[in-house]
Amino acid sequence: MTGGERLRIGLVINPTAGKNTGARIGREAASLLAAGGHDIVDLSAMDGAHALERGRDAIVGQSVDCVVVAGGDGMVHLGVNLVAGTDIPLGIIAAGTGNDNARELGLPVRDAAKAVERITHGATRRIDAVRHVTPHGDERWFVGVLAAGFDAVVNERANGWNWPKGRMRYNLAIARELGVFKPIPYVVEIDGSRHETKAMLVAVANGPAYGGGMKVVPSAEFDDGLLDVLIVHELSIPTLLRVFPRIFKGTHVTHPAVEILRGGHVRLEAKGIVAYADGERFEPLPLECEVVPGAVTVLT
Structure with a gap:
């Protein structure tokens, strides 16, 4: 403008x-x-x-x-x-x-x-957005990160509680979930390439951060026409507890259990997972999404 x-x-x-x-x-x-x-x-x-x-x-x-x-x-x-x-x-x-x-x-x-x-x-800046088409034919979009693993499970648990409020509710949900969480069997398809794995966390990133400063995929860019898919493969809970705090600086990506794949079209499949995008409850898996280059104009 x-x-x-x-x-x-x-x-x-x-x-x-x-x-x-x-x-x-x-x-x-x-x-x-x-x-x-x-x-x-x-x-x-x-x-x-x-x-x-x-x-x-x-x-x-x-x-x-x-x-x-x-x-x-x-x-x-x-x-x-x-x-x-x-x-x-x-x-x-x-x-x-x-x-x-x-x-x-x-x-x-x-x-x-x-x-x-x-x-x-x-000025204005054109950035990519990510489109998902629901089974009813409705378009849903996100611009940052879609969480579909441990983080999404914690969100779902926390959102089922009325108390406590704010950050403490999520901290309590993390503590509760760690006691029962097990690696999740996934099918991850990226541009038609199929990957089957057990993982702790899968995230589809258009932007680099979520959760109040967690650099979940530090290499993701809003305008590169690609999605970065982070997979944290099966880990013990003690190892996950050691690796997870590194997400605030983005240094978790050097761990051997962490893999990042890139592409334009992503399909995720897992049982019992509801994905969260931009921190909002999005859709249950399985779901497909695709990056749409330059779909949003931001006033910057």
């Missing part, structure tokens, strides 16, 4: 993101955008499904020039599902807890003024 252009901005705010800082930063950004002479079209809703519906209606009706989301990786996920495959650019006001995709894209974090500056005066 060029400075001085009056924009019709479709704004979606997650008020609970970042321990409720999403509402504060979102409102601050909305005030700054309005003060800059832009028209704000509030697309926020009671939940993500209704926000998607409102956003799609606005895009189809050509009532917005761009979509801006305020929140964490879940809101980026929502924004990507709104604009992927269109020419509508996506602005990101990172106000969540993890903010992995925003951070890896070089965007400001928890700073409304800097985020607004990028949205109104910055």
